[in-house]
Amino acid sequence: MLIAEDLLLLLYDDATGKPIAGSPGLDYALAGAVLIELTLAGKLDITTDGKGRLQVLDGTPTGDPILDERLAYVVGKPGKKPKNQIGALSKRLRDQLLARLAERGVLEADQGKVLGLFPVTRWPAKDARHELEVRTKLEGVLNQGLMPDQLTAALIALLSALNVVPKVITDAVDKRALKRRAKEIADSDWAADAVKKAVSEMQAAITASIVVASSAAASSS
Numbered sequence: 001m002l003i004a005e006d007l008l009l010l011l012y013d014d015a016t017g018k019p020i021a022g023s024p025g026l027d028y029a030l031a032g033a034v035l036i037e038l039t040l041a042g043k044l045d046i047t048t049d050g051k052g053r054l055q056v057l058d059g060t061p062t063g064d065p066i067l068d069e070r071l072a073y074v075v076g077k078p079g080k081k082p083k084n085q086i087g088a089l090s091k092r093l094r095d096q097l098l099a100r101l102a103e104r105g106v107l108e109a110d111q112g113k114v115l116g117l118f119p120v121t122r123w124p125a126k127d128a129r130h131e132l133e134v135r136t137k138l139e140g141v142l143n144q145g146l147m148p149d150q151l152t153a154a155l156i157a158l159l160s161a162l163n164v165v166p167k168v169i170t171d172a173v174d175k176r177a178l179k180r181r182a183k184e185i186a187d188s189d190w191a192a193d194a195v196k197k198a199v200s201e202m203q204a205a206i207t208a209s210i211v212v213a214s215s216a217a218a219s220s221s
Contacts, residue, residue: 001130003154004033009096009106010132010138010168011161015121017110017188018020020167024090029158030097031090032202034070035082036060036154039195043071046082052078052201066096082201083208098123106130117205135168142169142181152188154199191192217219 004163007030011021019026035054038044041062045055055151059075061068070089076086076172098157101107107125138155142165148156159165160182172178186199 002066002097003034003037003151003158004030004093004146005097005101006068006131006134006155007033007158008094008101008153009125010155011132011162012107012123012125014125014128014131017108019123021164024087025162027094028086028163028202028205031070031086032082032161032205033154033158034067034084034089034093034196035202036191036195036196038069038071038074038159038190039198040065040150040154044074044194044207049171051081052197053081054085055079065212066093066100072213075174082198083205086202086205102126105149123205139169140180141185143172145181146184148190150191153185153188154195156182157186157196157199158202161206180214 009211011026012019021147035044039046043058043062045057045058047053047055054074056075056078059071065122070093074080075087096106098109102109106125106127107123110122110124111119112122121161134152134155137148137152141148141152141156154206156165160179161166163179165179166172166175168176190196
């Protein structure tokens, strides 16, 4: 499973098949997960010259079509900052991931209509075994103080950036302590600077999108 697939499973309610995080934050987080995956795979890096631009280390395909589509995009537009690429990298990403998880029998595509008129697809869990393993690791790190492996730390950093950790780990008594623990992990030396920079840039993109959405709502009211 990709980091983005694990993240998506965590961000969709197993019973209702609805996302627990809003757009575009969820979509930007998925794109950030792809950037992290490509960085961990040695395909991308982020320059340390103070400009923080994406640098292609190896443009050859990974063998995963979803990753390769985004890698090819970055190869074709080198030297951009991650936060300026997040929007483009997120296009169609959620739909691709949901469809693939449904094809694997992990999720189920439940077709319905809102108000009996507008078609909508829900994505409830069909086989939650993998997601349960991921959640068990997260709970061990966040509730029991275990040390995270790199992939678990990446997920925690992404969830923390989205500010949805208490929505994912719902059995925690002290939600403030849970969020504090998640942020400590996100800020720790769990990965190379390039990977942490990708998380930081994704968080900046999410924050910027919320500001733009809020401004648009205020101007239309």
